[in-house]
Structure formats: C-alpha cells, structure tokens
Amino acid sequence: QVQLQESGPGLVTPSETLSLNCTVSGGSIISSIYDWGWIRQPPGKGLEWIGRIYYRGTTSYNPSLKSRVTISVDTSKNQFSLKLNSVTAADTAVYYCARQAPGTSSSYVDFWGQGTLVTVSS
Amino acid sequence: QSVLTQPPSVSAAPGQRITISCSGSSSNIGSNSVSWYQQLPGTAPKLLIYDTSERPSGIPDRFSGSKSGTSSTLDITGLQTGDEADYYCGTWDSSLSADVFGTGTKVTVL
Numbered sequence: 481q482v483q484l485q486e487s488g489p490g491l492v493t494p495s496e497t498l499s500l501n502c503t504v505s506g507g508s509i510i511s512s513i514y515d516w517g518w519i520r521q522p523p524g525k526g527l528e529w530i531g532r533i534y535y536r537g538t539t540s541y542n543p544s545l546k547s548r549v550t551i552s553v554d555t556s557k558n559q560f561s562l563k564l565n566s567v568t569a570a571d572t573a574v575y576y577c578a579r580q581a582p583g584t585s586s587s588y589v590d591f592w593g594q595g596t597l598v599t600v601s602s
Numbered sequence: 603q604s605v606l607t608q609p610p611s612v613s614a615a616p617g618q619r620i621t622i623s624c625s626g627s628s629s630n631i632g633s634n635s636v637s638w639y640q641q642l643p644g645t646a647p648k649l650l651i652y653d654t655s656e657r658p659s660g661i662p663d664r665f666s667g668s669k670s671g672t673s674s675t676l677d678i679t680g681l682q683t684g685d686e687a688d689y690y691c692g693t694w695d696s697s698l699s700a701d702v703f704g705t706g707t708k709v710t711v712l
Binding site: 517519526527528529532540541542543576580581584585586587588589590592593594595 | 604633634635637639645646647648649652653658690692693694696698699700701702703704705706
C-alpha cells in the first residue's frame with residue numbers, strides 16, 4: 481500500500497518561497513508508472529490542482545500558478561518536492577501530495593497524503 | 603474559479619438515494635474520464651470513482667458514476683450517516699492542459 485507524507489514549514493512569510501517535500505513509502509517512485517502531484521485546499525474552500533511530475537522529470541502545472549511553481553523529484557530519497565515563490569495570504573491552504581494516474585484522458589488521484597496546513601503570514 | 607460546476611449541497615434521509623451532478627464542457631468532461639472523491643470532515647479526499655464509472659477495491663457498490671455529454675453524475679443509494687461529507691468531481695481539461703476539480707457538494711443526511 482502506497483503512503484505519502486508531506487513535510488515542511490507550517491508558516492511562511494509573505495513574498496517568500498513555500499517549500500514542501502513528500503516522502504513516498506510502500507513503493508518506489510522510479511518503478512511506478514504513475515505521476516506524482518500536488519493539490520491544495522484553502523480553508524473552507526475546494527480543491528485546486530497545482531501540478532504533477534513523472535520521475536523522469538516531465539512536469540505539468542496549473543496555468544494560474546505556473547509562473548510561481550516548481551515541482552522536482554529526488555529518486556535517491558523517494559521524494560518529490562514543491563516550491564511556490566512570491567507567496568501571499570491567498571496561498572494559505574492545506575497542501576496535499578498525491579499519486580496520480582499517468583496520462584490525461586484518464587486522470588485521477590488514487591493515493592493522497594494526509595495534508596499539511598501552510599499559513600502565509602508575517 | 604472552477605470549470606466544473608456542482609450543486610453546493612444535497613440532503614436526504616437515511617436509506618434514500620441522491621444524485622450529485624458535475625457540469626463541464628467539451629474540453630474536459632466531454633472528452634475525458636471523470637473521477638469522484640469523498641472528503642470526510644478534517645481528512646484528505648478519498649477516491650470513490652475513476653474512469654467515470656469504475657470503483658476502486660473496497661468502495662461499496664452503493665456508489666456509482668456515469669457520464670452523458672459534458673456532465674457527469676455520482677449516485678449514492680442506501681444513504682448512510684457515514685456518507686455525510688464533501689464530494690468532488692475531477693477530470694483533465696484538454697484546453698487548459700490541467701487537472702481540474704469541481705466546486706464541491708456537501709451531502710447532509712437528515
């Protein structure tokens with residue numbers, strides 16, 4: 481059973497960079513056919529897809545966040561990471577890492593991390 | 603703002619059947635498969651339906667999904683108090699080149 485665990489600071493200063501890691505256990509990122517993604521949920525609001533990465537480095541990003549987002553993978557640690565720069569209060573959310581089905585015509589998230597709340601405040 | 607529209611809330615008594623709609627367009631639901639997620643209070647979403655109508659292992663057959671044109675539907679039969687949650691649809695949008703989620707529906711069991 482694949483498990484994902486987010487880690488990183490729970491408080492980020494406005495204009496700074498939000499950085500989160502996701503550690504995958506129960507399976508290897510390299511041996512998987514799946515993509516690895518990030519999804520966020522502002523308090524009391526709906527889900528917003530941030531982006532995804534395949535272990536070889538191919539990425540897709542939400543157009544509304546693309547200019548500020550970088551997703552990378554570290555196969556030696558079985559981890560993937562999220563960096564979101566120039567954050568504002570609007571970036572305050574629970575951030576989930578997730579395993580996504582490969583491709584686009586059939587796109588779904590079958591495993592989710594527990595989520596981590598990141599608050600942007602001075 | 604989401605490109606997939608869901609009703610904000612649906613309610614029914616235990617044992618009843620409910621339907622949650624997810625309305626999109628030709629660039630998303632109209633041309634790609636749909637997934638559905640259940641989010642219990644304070645927890646991460648859970649996959650209920652993938653590939654429009656398939657259930658992952660362990661999901662009871664009380665939950666079913668379908669699609670017609672640019673809309674998708676999640677049906678829940680034999681409603682239980684444990685079904686009280688937020689439900690989201692999701693798919694790929696070929697025009698945006700992005701995964702998209704619905705606005706979410708809160709289900710209340712009366």
